[in-house]
Amino acid sequence: MTSSAPVLETENLVKVYGKGASRFDALKGLTFEIAHGESVAIVGKSGSGKSTLMHLLALLDQPTSGVVALEGDPITDLKPKQISALRNDTFGFIFQQFFLNPNQTVLENVTLPLKIAGVSKSERNRRGMEVLEQLEMDSKAKNKATDLSGGQKQRVCIARALINKPSALFADEPTGNLDSNTSEIVEDILFGLHRDHGITLVVVTHDEDLAARCQRRLIMQDGEIVREEHGVQSTDQGVTA
Ligand SMILES: Nc1ncnc2c1ncn2[C@@H]1O[C@H](COP(=O)(O)OP(=O)(O)O)[C@@H](O)[C@H]1O
Numbered sequence: 323m324t325s326s327a328p329v330l331e332t333e334n335l336v337k338v339y340g341k342g343a344s345r346f347d348a349l350k351g352l353t354f355e356i357a358h359g360e361s362v363a364i365v366g367k368s369g370s371g372k373s374t375l376m377h378l379l380a381l382l383d384q385p386t387s388g389v390v391a392l393e394g395d396p397i398t399d400l401k402p403k404q405i406s407a408l409r410n411d412t413f414g415f416i417f418q419q420f421f422l423n424p425n426q427t428v429l430e431n432v433t434l435p436l437k438i439a440g441v442s443k444s445e446r447n448r449r450g451m452e453v454l455e456q457l458e459m460d461s462k463a464k465n466k467a468t469d470l471s472g473g474q475k476q477r478v479c480i481a482r483a484l485i486n487k488p489s490a491l492f493a494d495e496p497t498g499n500l501d502s503n504t505s506e507i508v509e510d511i512l513f514g515l516h517r518d519h520g521i522t523l524v525v526v527t528h529d530e531d532l533a534a535r536c537q538r539r540l541i542m543q544d545g546e547i548v549r550e551e552h553g554v555q556s557t558d559q560g561v562t563a
């Protein structure tokens with residue numbers, strides 16, 4: 323194994339929303355690292371700052387102060403265009419709300435990031451079908467995105483997140499809208515990608531089973547990481563939380 327910079331590092335990361343009387347300190351100075359190929363769960367009560375942190379890590383939002391570094395390079399100095407190019411090349415995103423375009427087909431939804439990147443239609447469709455096959459959704463390629471179950475929609479979102487061959491996947495409550503059987507299928511897909519392709523996984527979740535399957539858990543409370551747990555806990559059913 324070659325040693326290299328962590329895929330992501332933060333230093334004294336602060337996020338403040340609003341001003342004056344409506345000021346809210348959502349993140350209060352977080353410093354930590356995420357290694358290449360690691361699976362990390364960000365857990366904590368609603369309002370503790372999980373999504374805020376994920377948005378900063380994924381370069382979807384800017385901190386009020388502090389640094390996010392990608393591969394050892396602080397992104398603070400980059401121009402917005404450079405940041406979005408970096409984000410599109412390096413990251414994939416999966417959210418609780420599926421954010422699929424209901425008027426487009428599954429294939430069109432999945433290949434949207436390539437369209438934005440200016441890839442030709444034939445190449446888009448070739449790669450779209452490849453990734454839909456990987457998720458066993460190729461038979462639904464021509465369906466409208468609305469004609470799918472919740473689990474199928476989330477698989478389409480995972481396919482879309484993978485289309486750029488990202489080195490890291492960010493998932494915010496990826497099983498939040500799914501029943502427990504479907505959640506398990508989606509989890510198996512995510513951890514399969516992590517195991518077989520070395521993708522770094524950063525998962526925000528309330529789901530204790532999902533968190534337990536990650537190699538590390540960052541426990542958040544009121545904008546701070548109050549505890550860290552290491553090691554996959556268990557993937558067995560019926561283990562008490
Ligand atoms: N755009 C915003 N403006 C003001 N407050 C916000 C904004 N986004 C989030 N917050 C507040 O910051 C806190 C953390 O939010 P969030 O990161 O979404 O928490 P979590 O994902 O853990 O539920 C919450 O109290 C929320 O109300």
Ligand SMILES: [Mg+2]
Nearest residue numbers: 372373374494
């Ligand atoms: Mg959230």
